[in-house]
Amino acid sequence: MLRGFSLGRARRFSEYLKNMAPGVFLQELYNQPGVIGAICPSSRYLARQMARQLPIHDDGLIIELGGGTGAITQALLNHGVAPERLKVIEYSSVFVQRLRQRFPDVDVIHGSAADLSQLLPSNVKIGAIVSSLPLCSLPGPITEAILQQWKLLLHDGGVAIQFTYNLRQPKWRRQIQANQTNSKVVWANLPPANITTFSFKTAKLHHITNECP
Numbered sequence: 001m002l003r004g005f006s007l008g009r010a011r012r013f014s015e016y017l018k019n020m021a022p023g024v025f026l027q028e029l030y031n032q033p034g035v036i037g038a039i040c041p042s043s044r045y046l047a048r049q050m051a052r053q054l055p056i057h058d059d060g061l062i063i064e065l066g067g068g069t070g071a072i073t074q075a076l077l078n079h080g081v082a083p084e085r086l087k088v089i090e091y092s093s094v095f096v097q098r099l100r101q102r103f104p105d106v107d108v109i110h111g112s113a114a115d116l117s118q119l120l121p122s123n124v125k126i127g128a129i130v131s132s133l134p135l136c137s138l139p140g141p142i143t144e145a146i147l148q149q150w151k152l153l154l155h156d157g158g159v160a161i162q163f164t165y166n167l168r169q170p171k172w173r174r175q176i177q178a179n180q181t182n183s184k185v186v187w188a189n190l191p192p193a194n195i196t197t198f199s200f201k202t203a204k205l206h207h208i209t210n211e212c213p
């Protein structure tokens with residue numbers, strides 16, 4: 001009994017390691033640190049909390065930005081998002097290949113979130129943008145272009161959900177022209193992360209004076 005239990009746990013742990021792919025993640029981090037912007041993949045606690053921020057009654061597309069190893073993709077599917085409603089945008093070709101293998105029913109698009117509107121069908125309804133993008137470590141003009149895309153695509157509905165490791169005020173928060181509708185810290189992640197949700201519908205400029213270091 002005990003042996004069976006241990007074997008089951010060992011199998012689950014090995015499956016977890018296979019999905020998390022620490023070697024691939026570290027290799028990508030070594031190759032392009034600013035683009036990855038994290039020391040390890042998102043924990044399942046962070047991923048689950050990201051998924052819980054989705055609007056309840058919305059049938060629009062869910063766009064995941066920066067799918068990486070797929071921790072958040074998996075949480076979105078576990079949360080009940082149908083694979084055909086989900087589109088994942090990923091910049092790294094290594095991660096794109098892995099995501100396509102791991103989630104054959106999900107549309108994984110190789111490209112930059114800075115060009116988001118060109119990567120999606122026109123006039124599509126978006127329920128939420130769920131982002132793991134390292135907005136603090138990407139070059140300033142890329143972050144600006146990404147935030148402009150959110151404003152363009154979400155101006156008449158949908159929310160943007162973003163996490164950051166900067167628990168104070170990251171610089172991009174001063175640039176985002178949106179209303180913050182929720183904020184939550186997840187301590188069970190390395191490092192702990194703050195999830196913030198934004199609505200662009202009646203967006204007024206947020207004047208926040210603190211800056212991230």
Ligand SMILES: C[S@@+](CC[C@H](N)C(=O)[O-])C[C@H]1O[C@@H](n2cnc3c(N)ncnc32)[C@H](O)[C@@H]1O
Nearest residue numbers: 038041042066068069071090091092112113132
């Ligand atoms: C913090 S990591 C993602 C962590 C992911 N949630 C996981 O658990 O593996 C950030 C991801 O954003 C991707 N990324 C960075 N810049 C991007 C861009 N402009 N467009 C799309 N993806 C981008 C990186 O390649 C990386 O996969």
